[in-house]
Amino acid sequence: MSAVHDAVIVGAGPAGSSAAFYLARRGFDVLLLDKSRFPRDKTCGDGLTPRALAVLRDMGILDDLLRVGCRVSGIDMFAPRGHELTVPVPSAPGSAEYLLIVPRLILDDAIRRRALAGGAAFQEQVDVVSVEREGDGVVVRGDQLGRPVAFRARLAIVATGASLGLLRTMGIVEREPRMMLAARAYFEGMAGLSDRIQCHFDGVPLPGYGWIFPISPTAANVGTGVIPVGLAGRLRRIPPRRIFDSFIQTPLLQRILGSAQRVGPVKGYPIRIDFHQARTFADRVLLVGEAAGLANPLTGEGIDYALESGQIAAEHVSAMLASGDLSPARLAGYDRQLRQRFQRLFVMSSRLRGLYFNPPLLNRLVKAARRHAGLRSMIGNVTVGNNGLDQGLSLGTLFQVAFTP
Ligand SMILES: Cc1cc2nc3c(=O)[nH]c(=O)nc-3n(C[C@H](O)[C@H](O)[C@H](O)COP(=O)(O)OP(=O)(O)OC[C@H]3O[C@@H](n4cnc5c(N)ncnc54)[C@H](O)[C@@H]3O)c2cc1C
Structure with a gap:
């Protein structure tokens, strides 16, 4: 164990690599670790929403991804009783009006390589088994090809996705999340x-x-x-x-x-999909992406929230490192930022999930949306994660659904 890094980031998926990119670009000493050998596959639908594309553009890799990805302009929906509906990918201020499908084997390696170009160091095949508070920082211990390894840092960012092993060891997750x-x-x-x-x-x-x-x-x-x-x-x-x-x-x-x-x-x-109840930080540790439960409770998409939370974490950590204040109170500010951006979407979507996935209601919704542009746009926004379901559910919408023959 030698240098003390500013931050060690565990997990080089979209969340970990975006955090690494934004932190390293600000001049901090960042070490990114992953248990896999890259390029590696990640089981996924490979769909990138306009929100994800906005961060990838900001990172400077969207043009490369457009060359290898498949651009999508709309969504065909098939309701349980066979009604069909096509909605265009909705526009949102400053975001793309298309989706991009890029296999994760390509996408994750592109984001990781961008983080390295931005100045982050990377070690692969490091299976991290613990992150512990020690001295004036943390020690991250793991196993690299059968050899024990340890890394010191002022703080750690955990970006291990839906895998619960490390979070259980750290006492961050106790019961099986939703x-x-x-x-x-x-x-x-x-x-x-x-x-x-x-x-x-x-x-x-x-x-x-x-x-x-x-x-x-x-x-x-x-x-x-x-x-x-x-x-x-x-x-x-x-x-x-x-x-x-x-x-x-x-x-x-x-x-x-x-x-x-x-x-x-x-x-x-x-x-x-449990962000609204999940922990997002511990002493000298921040959680990003799905390690913080951040995937959409209706659609399961999470690459966008992974990238966004990596960006938010990097901004927060750079302010903490610059000020020298790494206290739990300061870490709680990160939690507040995440909740401001995502909490409403998660709470309301979770509450309304039963309604949305109710077969008679879905049939009605799809039938009504064929006639009403406002409904189509609500469905499009919910499907690509721009809005929570509640943000499109006005009285007018309910009226249109209820009175569609
Ligand atoms: C079948 C399926 C379809 C999906 N479809 C979509 C979709 O179309 N669009 C979308 O936006 N989202 C989709 N998702 C969700 C999306 O895959 C995740 O939300 C996203 O990958 C989360 O990113 P992340 O960086 O948080 O975690 P991950 O991408 O899971 O990355 C975590 C990384 O951490 C590493 N790691 C884990 N534990 C350790 C450890 N102990 N030590 C070292 N490294 C470790 C892993 O090797 C991995 O590289 C889908 C998910 C599934 C399962």
């Missing part, structure tokens, strides 16, 4: 893909949905995400891969997939 259970696979040789993504509310248990996100004119990321609700849902959890298998067996999916071939395995992974 999770969406998701699975995906890649398919090649698909005919009829358009420049829109597809969201299917048929053929999956609700609340949940299936998706088709094109990664090229003939290939797509296909997946399912389901939230176990109520006691029964939590006790009788259906394995995500089984939900995926029955989704792709539905007649509609069989027609869409046609003679397409699955490439690679079906991979399942959980998504933490």
Whole structure:
């Protein structure tokens, strides 16, 4: 153990790498660690929302990603009773009017390399087992290819995603947080893909949905995400891969997939959606991205919030390091900033989830939205995570849904 870094960041997904980039760019000594060897895959739908694209543009890598990604202009929705709806990707001030689908194998390595170009150091294949308060900072201990390693820093940022091991050891997570259970696979040789993504509310248990996100004119990321609700849902959890298998067996999916071939395995992974109840800091430690429960409780998308929270953490940490005040009271200011940005969206979306994923209501909503532009725009904004469900649910909206024949 030698140098004392300003910050050690555990996890080089979008949250950890964006925090590393923004901190290193301000001249701080940052060490980024990950247990994987890069480039590495991450089980995901690979969809980047306008919010994610805004941070990637700010980091200076959007143009490169546009060259390799698949640009999407709209969303095709399929309600349980077969009603279909197309909504354009909504515009928001200063943000793109499209989505971009980029396989995580490419995306995460691009963000990580940007952090290194910005001045961060990186060590891979370091499986971090503890982060402990010691002396005037923290010690991060891990295992690198069978060899124990330790790193000192003034503080640590934990960006370990939905993996709970380290957070449990640190006493930050005690009970299993609320999770969406998701699975995906890649398919090649698909005919009829358009420049829109597809969201299917048929053929999956609700609340949940299936998706088709094109990664090229003939290939797509296909997946399912389901939230176990109520006691029964939590006790009788259906394995995500089984939900995926029955989704792709539905007649509609069989027609869409046609003679397409699955490439690679079906991979399942959980998504933490409990930010509104989650801890976001501990003594000399900040949590970012899904380690703080930051994935959308309705859609499961979290790359955008991971990037945004990495940026917020870096701003906060640089102010703390510059002032020399690393007290818990100062760390609590980070929590306040996150809550200001995300809390309302999480609380309201969690409360209204049952409503949104109620089959008769979904059928009505989709039918009504075919007639009312305001409803279409609300659905678009909720789907790409611009708004929480409550922000689009005016009396007028409810009236339109209720009185659609
Ligand atoms: C099937 C599926 C589909 C999804 N689809 C979408 C989508 O289309 N769009 C979207 O925006 N979001 C989607 N998400 C959510 C998105 O994948 C996550 O929200 C996002 O990856 C969170 O980023 P993160 O940086 O917090 O964590 P991660 O991307 O999970 O990165 C965590 C990193 O930490 C490392 N790590 C973990 N533990 C340790 C340790 N002990 N020591 C060292 N390193 C460690 C891991 O190797 C990993 O590299 C999906 C998720 C799933 C499961």
